[in-house]
Amino acid sequence: MRECHPAGAGNPAEGEPLLHMRVPALAGGLKDIRDAVRKAVLGCGCSDAVTGDIVIAVDEACQNIVRHAYAGEPGGEFIVEIRRDGDSMVVLLRDFARVVDPNSIRPRKLDDLRPGGLGTHFMREIMDDVDYQEAPGTRGNLLRMVKRIA
Amino acid sequence: MEIQITDQEKAVVVAFEGDIDLESSPKARQALLECVDRKRPVLVDLSGVSYIDSSGVASLVESFQAARKGSQPFALAAVSEATLRVLQLARLDKVFTTYETVADGLDQAV
Numbered sequence: 001m002r003e004c005h006p007a008g009a010g011n012p013a014e015g016e017p018l019l020h021m022r023v024p025a026l027a028g029g030l031k032d033i034r035d036a037v038r039k040a041v042l043g044c045g046c047s048d049a050v051t052g053d054i055v056i057a058v059d060e061a062c063q064n065i066v067r068h069a070y071a072g073e074p075g076g077e078f079i080v081e082i083r084r085d086g087d088s089m090v091v092l093l094r095d096f097a098r099v100v101d102p103n104s105i106r107p108r109k110l111d112d113l114r115p116g117g118l119g120t121h122f123m124r125e126i127m128d129d130v131d132y133q134e135a136p137g138t139r140g141n142l143l144r145m146v147k148r149i150a
Numbered sequence: 151m152e153i154q155i156t157d158q159e160k161a162v163v164v165a166f167e168g169d170i171d172l173e174s175s176p177k178a179r180q181a182l183l184e185c186v187d188r189k190r191p192v193l194v195d196l197s198g199v200s201y202i203d204s205s206g207v208a209s210l211v212e213s214f215q216a217a218r219k220g221s222q223p224f225a226l227a228a229v230s231e232a233t234l235r236v237l238q239l240a241r242l243d244k245v246f247t248t249y250e251t252v253a254d255g256l257d258q259a260v
Contacts, residue, residue: 027173034169034201052232056239059203063172118204122239 015085018044025066025076025095033080034059040082041089046149054089054147057126058082060119061093061143064105069097069141087150091127096140102132152198153181160256161191161223167198170206178206182213186224192217193255197228207240214246223247227255 019040023029037058041051058080070076078095105120123130127145135142151168162185170178185192194210196202210226217224225247229237237243249255 027171030171030173031169034171049235052235055201056203056236059171063203063205066172118207118240122204122236125239 014090015083015088017081017083018089019080019082021081022077022079025070025073025078025097027063027066030059030062030066033062037080037082044084044089044149046089050147050149053126054091057123057145057147058091058093060122061091061145063119065093065095065097065141068105069095069100071097073097087148088128089147089149091143091145091147093143093145094135094140099135099139100132100141105132151177153177155181155185157188157190158193158256161193162188163193163195163252163256165195165198165252169201170199170209171201171203172205175203175205175209179209179212182209183216186213186216186220186222189220189222191223192225193249193252194224194226195228195252196226196230196233197252199230199233202233202236204236204240207236207242210246211242225249225255227252 019036021033021036023033034055038051038055041054046054062078062080065078076095076097078093081092083090123145127147129144129146131144133142133144151166151170151174154165156163164181164185166178168174182194192213214224227249228251229248234243237246249258
């Protein structure tokens with residue numbers, strides 16, 4: 001289900017690569033991604049709590065790609081990359097779907113008790129930086145998230 | 151993810167085993183709403199849940215609200231640290247009634 005890809009998701013100069021996987025944009029593939037992220041981040045010496053948080057943030061970001069960027073479009077793929085850059089874990093998610101307006105991806109207010117819209121809030125709550133950047137080429141989106149671990 | 155629903159004397163107990171994520175949460179949602187439809191107290195056994203994501207939490211919220219409309223008790227039991235963390239992130243840890251074990255929940259009649 002996963003394969004290495006020569007092209008990185010983001011700037012290859014940014015720290016030591018810990019994980020690089022190209023995966024199909026399917027809900028059924030998210031568990032494999034969570035397992036790989038957990039292994040990579042734990043292997044870097046992060047605590048169980050920090051690792052668990054990073055797994056949640058990456059999982060929710062991947063869900064956004066599956067549900068919203070590709071929105072059921074078959075054959076979609078994306079790249080998950082994690083790098084250690086000093087005291088930061090850098091997560092890069094690169095898809096090849098239609099370009100999504102970052103302004104349309106906002107966390108909802110939590111004071112209104114209703115289902116849905118929590119994923120983006122989780123990402124922003126857990127990570128120190130969540131930044132939608134311009135992807136190289138004409139298609140796709142690049143999400144860069146940073147968690148400081150020191 | 152596996153689901154087991156049992157009609158106990160004091161409540162319907164719905165037990166989940168595995169990850170409740172984007173792939174499995176539609177099934178979890180359906181089971182939870184089905185339990186609420188029985189018009190009895192509902193106790194959700196989360197002891198076997200290793201991971202829950204925002205879509206799983208959304209299923210719990212929707213079922214909780216459906217139960218509240220019918221004035222039915224709805225509670226969670228055996229919430230792991232990982233699940234509690236996700237509920238805390240959603241600011242829902244104080245919204246749900248929780249019990250340490252299923253037996254505790256049944257003792258309290260949910």
